[in-house]
């Protein structure tokens with residue numbers, strides 16, 4: 058017998074810069090809006106069978122949407138999301154993104170399989186490989202690795218848990234950050250990471266697990282000739298180096314680049330390609346908890362309002378795959394990395410951003426001087442709030458529980 062209806066009112070709840078509530082139908086609308094964006098740009102040749110690790114939100118979800126609805130590919134996604142439990146815990150946005158992406162893809166005649174579990178484990182890798190062999194046509198031609206995770210269990214020692222930290226390396230850094238819950242600008246000091254913390258962050262956010270995935274997929278014989286794989290890095294402007302590029306996350310991204318070279322050797326014989334895309338700064342669950350980064354974002358977004366170069370994840374990833382990965386219009390740097398972040402890094406933009414950052418104060422950050430309104434709206438939209446086209450004010454918990462990922 059099915060559960061009886063329980064209507065739950067929908068409202069935004071934040072704890073600092075972490076969302077504590079979700080609007081499931083807003084998430085559905087956000088997925089549909091992203092699909093419409095890609096469809097309006099039209100079809101382009103690319104992958105036919107893709108696996109996205111971290112495909113439930115932001116960059117990974119956008120990659121999945123352009124791959125499915127731009128390239129026409131069947132997709133598998135692995136993500137780690139929570140289903141609805143009770144009135145207080147309606148699940149995570151990524152859970153609903155998976156549900157509604159699958160619904161839309163299937164309606165369009167595409168396969169869209171969701172695995173919900175820890176991508177770092179052997180168990181999930183075995184399940185995915187088995188699915189590719191038995192049900193997905195035997196091979197994949199694209200692997201997107203878009204994981205942002207707080208921890209990883211050492212695959213060789215289950216008693217050891219590596220935790221990623223977002224800290225500077227060497228010296229402490231002081232700057233201003235934004236609290237989205239309180240709508241406040243506050244001063245923040247980030248203490249430098251210990252050596253053990255740097256190492257742990259590399260284990261979690263570097264490319265080790267990406268390598269393991271490719272090695273396992275290759276060993277299983279499920280990689281097609283011409284297979285491509287890609288991971289998203291970040292460099293950003295000098296003003297963010299102390300807490301990103303030269304901090305623990307930057308160390309992990311360097312490790313991921315080293316992994317891309319190792320992966321390239323593994324897939325040379327199938328004419329494969331291992332790519333790093335240095336991506337732009339966007340508002341995501343992972344990026345809003347980076348110290349001081351939100352302040353940079355509100356300055357950047359304001360300047361981009363004038364230059365017309367602001368991009369959300371779907372705009373950025375659609376351009377990446379359409380123009381660069383498959384389109385023959387690649388911007389590549391001296392290290393062979395794809396640089397769709399060139400728009401963000403333009404000198405004229407960064408000069409103005411640096412200037413604006415010096416003018417932002419606790420009194421004026423929440424005004425037209427900055428891009429705070431856009432930043433906050435994008436954050437709320439990640440959880441289904443303030444999404445154009447979604448105006449539900451309550452949901453039926455029993456109906457949510459019946460949704461299949």
Ligand code: NAI
Nearest residue numbers: 111113115116136137175176205206291338339341343344
């Ligand atoms: P996000 O937090 O929106 O998405 C992370 C994804 O990883 C989700 O699908 C989540 O379910 C999945 N995930 C987390 N732990 C997992 C686990 N143990 N097993 C399986 N899936 C797991 O993060 P975002 O911002 O989209 O980041 C994706 C990648 O893009 C990261 O590598 C990040 O460093 C990179 N990037 C992000 C930028 C930004 O400004 N947000 C800029 C440049 C790169």
